Each structure stands twice: as structure tokens, then as C-alpha cells.
Amino acid sequence: MEGDSVTLHTNITDIQRDDLIVWMFGSQETRIAHIFKKSTYKDDSNEIFGDRLKLDSQTGSLIITNITTTNSGIYKLTIISNRGTSYKRFNVTVYAPLPVPVIIRDSCSSSSSSSSNCSLLCSGLNMRDVSLSWYKGNSLLSRISVSDLNIRLSLPLEVEYHDNNTYSCVVNNPITNQTQYLNITHLCQMCSGMLTVLLFLY
Structure with missing residues (x-):
């Protein structure tokens, strides 16, 4: 390191x-x-x-x-x-320290009158031998790695607003990793608000 x-x-x-x-x-x-x-x-x-x-x-x-x-x-x-x-x-081989990945809300969509889906995006700097992954608990959901260091790593995820599972985004290289946990309530509160407005108008 x-x-x-x-x-x-x-x-x-x-x-x-x-x-x-x-x-x-x-x-x-x-x-x-x-x-x-x-x-x-x-x-x-x-x-x-x-x-x-x-x-x-x-x-x-x-x-x-x-x-x-x-x-x-x-x-x-x-x-x-x-x-x-x-x-x-x-x-x-010397590896640079890994920054903590960043999770943002990408967009919201109402899939039905009883649920609200929230589209998220996790991003991280692309450095030597780095990969970016989404986990649901301890289970791997998706992973990406790009050899072109000029491209920023980003990985999407869609969850339901009321999902109680634990999600985390992990950036890692062969010797270390950094983890960012998803706070669904905080990031997806606008999704829930959109659904409330739609139901009220209906």
C-alpha cells in the first residue's frame, strides 16, 4: 500500500x-x-x-x-x-489508498400503487486492479471492473423504498477494500414522497 x-x-x-x-x-x-x-x-x-x-x-x-x-x-x-x-x-506492485465509494439516488419510478422503486448509483475512482460491487447482506448482487483508468466506475441498483435488507457498495483491490452502506430511508425519501403525491392526485 x-x-x-x-x-x-x-x-x-x-x-x-x-x-x-x-x-x-x-x-x-x-x-x-x-x-x-x-x-x-x-x-x-x-x-x-x-x-x-x-x-x-x-x-x-x-x-x-x-x-x-x-x-x-x-x-x-x-x-x-x-x-x-x-x-x-x-x-x-504498489496500490494507492482506496476512497470510500459514493451512493446517490439516480431516479425514482412508481411501479404500482402499492410500492415505490428507487434507482441508485454507486460510484468509485477507477485505479489499478479495482472492482466495484453491490452486496445484499453477504450475497454478491453485481460487480464491475474496467481496465481503462480514464473511466469512472459506477454500478446501478434498484430497490423498493420499504426494503429492510442491508445493502452495501464495496470498492476493492487485491489488498484492501472500502465499504459504503446504503441508507434506503435517507436516499429514497423523495421516491416515497412522489408516490404520495401520485396517490393523492389519483
Whole structure:
């Protein structure tokens, strides 16, 4: 999650003096940090990381503080020692915090003289690997996810004004979620008012 501190481990317990530990990032395999002869180097001028990189001087593990979505990508570790050369790759995906979805009344319609239906719309920001869902209690009613990040996620739902079930709209990605519960009485009170007027005119 964006803002977390992430450690990429070398699985070395104690670096030897002549060990060379090199960390690279991205498709261009840009060197961002290394340790040699027990001395550490970090590129604090790197515009992607700034001064948010740290190296564990004992293990060579890379620590990224206050991680951001721009830090998502492939990290490559090279370890050169008198025991030989080894490589490791880390695929890091960073997710932005999810905002709570918003439920609004879309429209009202009178389906009969004894009931009033309320059309609702739940909306959420479309970010990486995000889906939007309506639940009735613990049962999934509908779900949507769109790969185009320029499109705002929205999902409709129609309920009766006097429905006593619990409805919730949930936005989630692979590691977290945000839930907004539906208050039918509050959002659909205009629907009920419309029905009263129609019955009075009749």
C-alpha cells in the first residue's frame, strides 16, 4: 500500500567484506544502491526514490520508505562473492489508498400503487486492479471492473423504498477494500414522497 515501508530481502545473514551487493530498478536496470567492502551507496538524487532508500549494512536488504505507486516495477538484485554470482528479481506492485465509494439516488419510478422503486448509483475512482460491487447482506448482487483508468466506475441498483435488507457498495483491490452502506430511508425519501403525491392526485 502507498505510504508503507517495504523491505526486499537478500536472505544473507552477514555480508562478507569482499561481497558486492547491487540493486537495480526498472526495465533499464538503473543502479539505485550497492554495498562493497562494507560501504553503502544510495542514489539520493534519483527522482523516483529521492532519499527514501535505505540499505541494511549487515544483510544488504533494500528498504523503501514511504513507497509510492511510481515505485512499482521490477527490482533486480545481484550478489557477487567468492562463492560465485547469484541473482534475484522482485516484482513490486504498489496500490494507492482506496476512497470510500459514493451512493446517490439516480431516479425514482412508481411501479404500482402499492410500492415505490428507487434507482441508485454507486460510484468509485477507477485505479489499478479495482472492482466495484453491490452486496445484499453477504450475497454478491453485481460487480464491475474496467481496465481503462480514464473511466469512472459506477454500478446501478434498484430497490423498493420499504426494503429492510442491508445493502452495501464495496470498492476493492487485491489488498484492501472500502465499504459504503446504503441508507434506503435517507436516499429514497423523495421516491416515497412522489408516490404520495401520485396517490393523492389519483
